[in-house]
Amino acid sequence: MPWPAELGGTFQDVALRFWEKNHVGMGVLTAIVSSVDAVTSRYFGCDAILLAVLAYVAVRAWRWLGQDLIGPHAETPKVTVEINEEEQARELTGKRKFDYASEWGKSKTTIPCWDPSTMDFLGEMPATSADDVRKMVARARVAQKKWAESSFAQRRQLLRTIQRYILENSDAIATVACRESGKTVIDAMVGEITVTLEKLRWTTVYGEQYLLPEYRDSGLMNMHKTSRVEWVPVGVVGAIVPWNYPFHNVFNPTIAALFSGNAIIIKVSEFAAWSTKYYGRVLQACLAAVGAPTDLVQFAVGFSETGSALVAEADKVIFVGSVGVGKKVMEAASKTLTPVILELGGKDPFIVCDDADPKELAQLVVRGAYQNMGQNCAGPERFIVYDKVYDTFCESVSALVKTMRQGPPLSDEYVDCGACVHPPSLENYQRFVDDAVKKGARVLAGGKRNKEFPQGQFFEPTVLADVTEDMLIAKEETFGPILSIFRVKNNSDAEAIRIANNCSFALSSCAHSADQPRAARICAQLEAGMSSVNDVEGTTYLSQSLPFGGFKDSGFGRFAGPEGLRGLCHERSIVQNRAAFLKPSIPRAIAYPANGKGPAFCAALNQVLYGCSLLSRARGVVDIISASMPVAGKP
Numbered sequence: 139m140p141w142p143a144e145l146g147g148t149f150q151d152v153a154l155r156f157w158e159k160n161h162v163g164m165g166v167l168t169a170i171v172s173s174v175d176a177v178t179s180r181y182f183g184c185d186a187i188l189l190a191v192l193a194y195v196a197v198r199a200w201r202w203l204g205q206d207l208i209g210p211h212a213e214t215p216k217v218t219v220e221i222n223e224e225e226q227a228r229e230l231t232g233k234r235k236f237d238y239a240s241e242w243g244k245s246k247t248t249i250p251c252w253d254p255s256t257m258d259f260l261g262e263m264p265a266t267s268a269d270d271v272r273k274m275v276a277r278a279r280v281a282q283k284k285w286a287e288s289s290f291a292q293r294r295q296l297l298r299t300i301q302r303y304i305l306e307n308s309d310a311i312a313t314v315a316c317r318e319s320g321k322t323v324i325d326a327m328v329g330e331i332t333v334t335l336e337k338l339r340w341t342t343v344y345g346e347q348y349l350l351p352e353y354r355d356s357g358l359m360n361m362h363k364t365s366r367v368e369w370v371p372v373g374v375v376g377a378i379v380p381w382n383y384p385f386h387n388v389f390n391p392t393i394a395a396l397f398s399g400n401a402i403i404i405k406v407s408e409f410a411a412w413s414t415k416y417y418g419r420v421l422q423a424c425l426a427a428v429g430a431p432t433d434l435v436q437f438a439v440g441f442s443e444t445g446s447a448l449v450a451e452a453d454k455v456i457f458v459g460s461v462g463v464g465k466k467v468m469e470a471a472s473k474t475l476t477p478v479i480l481e482l483g484g485k486d487p488f489i490v491c492d493d494a495d496p497k498e499l500a501q502l503v504v505r506g507a508y509q510n511m512g513q514n515c516a517g518p519e520r521f522i523v524y525d526k527v528y529d530t531f532c533e534s535v536s537a538l539v540k541t542m543r544q545g546p547p548l549s550d551e552y553v554d555c556g557a558c559v560h561p562p563s564l565e566n567y568q569r570f571v572d573d574a575v576k577k578g579a580r581v582l583a584g585g586k587r588n589k590e591f592p593q594g595q596f597f598e599p600t601v602l603a604d605v606t607e608d609m610l611i612a613k614e615e616t617f618g619p620i621l622s623i624f625r626v627k628n629n630s631d632a633e634a635i636r637i638a639n640n641c642s643f644a645l646s647s648c649a650h651s652a653d654q655p656r657a658a659r660i661c662a663q664l665e666a667g668m669s670s671v672n673d674v675e676g677t678t679y680l681s682q683s684l685p686f687g688g689f690k691d692s693g694f695g696r697f698a699g700p701e702g703l704r705g706l707c708h709e710r711s712i713v714q715n716r717a718a719f720l721k722p723s724i725p726r727a728i729a730y731p732a733n734g735k736g737p738a739f740c741a742a743l744n745q746v747l748y749g750c751s752l753l754s755r756a757r758g759v760v761d762i763i764s765a766s767m768p769v770a771g772k773p
Contacts, residue, residue: 211295215427217303219419224260225314228548233258235593238561249439251412254320254595255546255557263411265440268447274403274436275451278374281431282401286371288430290346293397296428300389301338303420304331310416311385313548318384318413320557320595322547325510330385333679337393337698340682345397348700349707356713358747364714369707371399372477376452378445378467380459381407381559382513382617388417391456392435394697398706401434405448409559411439446470454706457481458515460615461691479695479705481515481687483615484645486675487638488518489660491651492629496523496531499650500538503531506674507621508542508599511558516646516668516676516686519616520605522637524629532623536582536601539621544588544596557595558618567597567618570611574622579604584619607640615643631660639665645688646675667692727765739765 179185224230236252236259251260266274304311312326321329349369356365375395379387388404395402406414414437421435438444449455449470455478457467464482471478488506490499506518523531542554558564564587571585584598597619605612605622612622626634638647647666651657654672661669667688668678678684685696696702715721727739742765745758 209291211289211291211428214295214298214302216306217299217420217423217427219303219307219416219423221310221416224317225416226310228313230256230258233260235259242561246441246443249408249411249441251318253317253546254559254561255316255548255591257593257595260317260412263414263439265408266405266438266444267440268443271403271438271444271447272451274438275374275448277433278401278403278436281433282371282373282399284431285396285401285434286399288399290349292428292430293399294342294346296396296424296430297338297342297393299424299427300393300421301335301342303424304335304338307420314413314416315383315385316547316556318410319381319510319513319559320547321510322553322556323551325547325556326385329510329514330383333682334386334389334393336680337390337682341393341397341703344683344700345703348703349398351712360713362716362720364716366712366714368710368712369398369704370710371707373400373453374451375400375402375454375456375706376405376448377402377456378405378448378459379407379456381410382510382515384410384413385417387458388414388421388437391697392421394702395706396430396434398703400706401436403436403438403448403452405438405440405445408439408441414439449476450474452476455479456695456697459483464693479687479697480693481645481695481697482691482693483515483617483643484517484666484688484692485519485613485615485641485643486517486646486648486666487520487522487641487664488674489634489638489647489649489657490521490523490527490531491631491634491649491653491656491660492524492526493652493656494524494527494650495652496527496534499531500534502674503535503621504538504542506676508539508555508619509676511556511597511599512619512621513559513617514676516679518648518675519620519622520612520638520641521621521623522626522634523623524626524634526629528623528625532582532601532603535621535623536603539583539599539601542599544598545591546594555596555599555619557591558597559595561595563618564595564597567600567616567620570609570614570616570620571600571602573610574602574605577609578606579609579622607637613642631656635660635663639663641665642691643688644690645692646670646678648673648675665690667696725766726768733769735765735767735769 235257236250241250247265248262249265250262252258253260308331311331312323315321315326315330316323351366351368353364353366356363375391377391391404392402418437422432425432425434438448449467455467455471455476457464457478458481461482464480468478468480490496503521509517543552544555545553547553547556568586575581580603582601582603584600586598588596588598600620602620603623605624611620624637644665644667646668647661647664648670649657649660650672658671661671668675670677679686682698684699685701686698687693687696696705725739727733727735739762742758742761746755746762749755749758
């Protein structure tokens with residue numbers, strides 16, 4: 139195999155030129171380079187550097203093939219899970235209707251479950267007590283000790299098994315998610331299933347490389363040692379997740395926790411308890427199929443007592459929810475110094491510049507605003523639109539919204555908008571609309587509960603124009619189907635950025651302009667943990683290599699990406715001699731008892747290692763020799 143001609147000559151020629159340029163001792167190095175190149179050319183027919191590259195590729199390929207294709211964990215088992223009528227039927231018959239006003243909160247030991255789009259009663263779930271949580275954590279610790287010793291090949295096998303099950307049973311998974319949360323099937327397919335599959339793909343392909351020991355520079359004092367960081371599983375992860383995406387909110391932290399060698403206990407919202415029966419069976423079956431301990435993943439359902447117990451017992455807590463509850467979680471975790479990741483929502487800006495085309499953006503705007511009925515942590519809530527295109531934007535968006543159909547999503551495939559999960563939020567949406575109208579906003583579409591479905595938890599997809607910064611909806615997280623439009627006077631980028639940053643949240647953001655560099659410049663000035671240039675902000679989540687999270691009232695810490703995996707591990711720093719025969723020793727000048735030369739020796743050593751010029755380093759060599767000389771009358 140010939141050496142590339144564009145590099146100029148053979149490997150030997152290139153190497154020699156390099157050494158000459160850097161003034162390295164030529165005699166010995168020339169001999170070494172010539173000898174290595176001659177041997178590889180004679181016996182392997184290629185230059186040394188190409189042989190090294192080929193050898194590296196071969197070793198990595200064999201390692202991958204051996205683990206994932208011909209090793210004990212090469213198979214991707216097919217998993218079968220029993221599913222009942224409630225979990226697969228598109229319409230249920232003979233169910234009584236749940237009355238939230240009279241039935242909710244009557245018991246602290248049971249949790250009522252219902253379909254928010256039809257109010258069909260789905261039964262009750264027993265609330266997990268604090269004592270039950272402690273027992274679950276104890277079982278999880280036993281399982282995690284074993285799982286921490288598992289190979290990455292087995293962990294990948296587990297993720298592939300979950301991935302296969304999802305692909306083969308996506309209809310059932312979506313049906314359960316829709317019945318639990320009232321979302322449309324499309325919203326479930328995109329927001330529940332697609333993002334979960336992408337997380338599985340990324341973690342399977344790239345996860346291991348970010349959890350292997352990472353070697354780093356050892357420094358001059360430790361040049362005879364290697365230095366590395368190891369990522370050690372924290373143990374038992376406690377995840378407290380909300381009700382908006384019942385499937386993804388369970389599988390998202392589970393994937394990261396299991397692949398990083400942890401066990402996990404998931405405390406789901408009391409408004410999303412029913413679906414854990416099916417999703418729990420799926421996870422248990424997948425764990426068993428690959429020989430993993432089934433106590434690695436457990437569910438806790440309940441109220442504040444359940445969550446408090448999990449915070450007190452877990453080794454690390456992931457909380458996704460409101461700012462108020464997040465502060466309580468942080469306060470509780472401080473008592474045991476338990477580290478926490480807080481994702482507390484957002485009020486994301488969607489900036490539309492004066493050179494953007496509102497008609498082209500309309501579909502993107504409406505999808506972003508009403509995906510999952512606006513019940514998204516990272517989703518556009520504040521549409522900040524320049525004067526020049528403001529009226530066209532309002533007309534295009536409101537016209538499209540008025541064509542959308544709302545209703546129970548499982549009984550009609552043409553439904554665009556489903557129901558809302560959280561009954562108290564419906565009153566809050568009305569409070570936002572009424573306050574905005576009172577202060578001068580215009581309702582271009584919707585604006586109230588949908589009277590066509592009085593038994594369901596439906597709020598019409600709403601468009602508010604002329605929203606100003608003094609309105610409640612400009613300050614508080616909406617987390618619902620209300621699209622708020624702000625006007626940017628004088629088509630000013632600076633004013634758009636000011637409005638966007640005048641917010642206590644800083645989760646995600648986006649900006650749109652016909653001039654992409656302009657949109658990128660605007661995004662760079664937005665206070666947000668994530669930003670998308672000329673696309674809706676949620677697209678950042680489709681890149682699972684990126685960390686997800688924000689700052690300010692949006693919380694801190696990250697999940698997804700390398701940061702998400704490593705965030706569920708302790709960092710352990712290790713230094714080790716490069717060879718076993720190297721032994722630590724203390725120079726006599728700084729050994730006990732003191733001989734008076736210690737300070738001079740240390741000063742000289744610093745000059746040798748860190749002097750700013752060759753002359754100062756040479757002086758340091760002389761001084762260190764002097765400081766190392768024996769002292770009369772001293773040992």
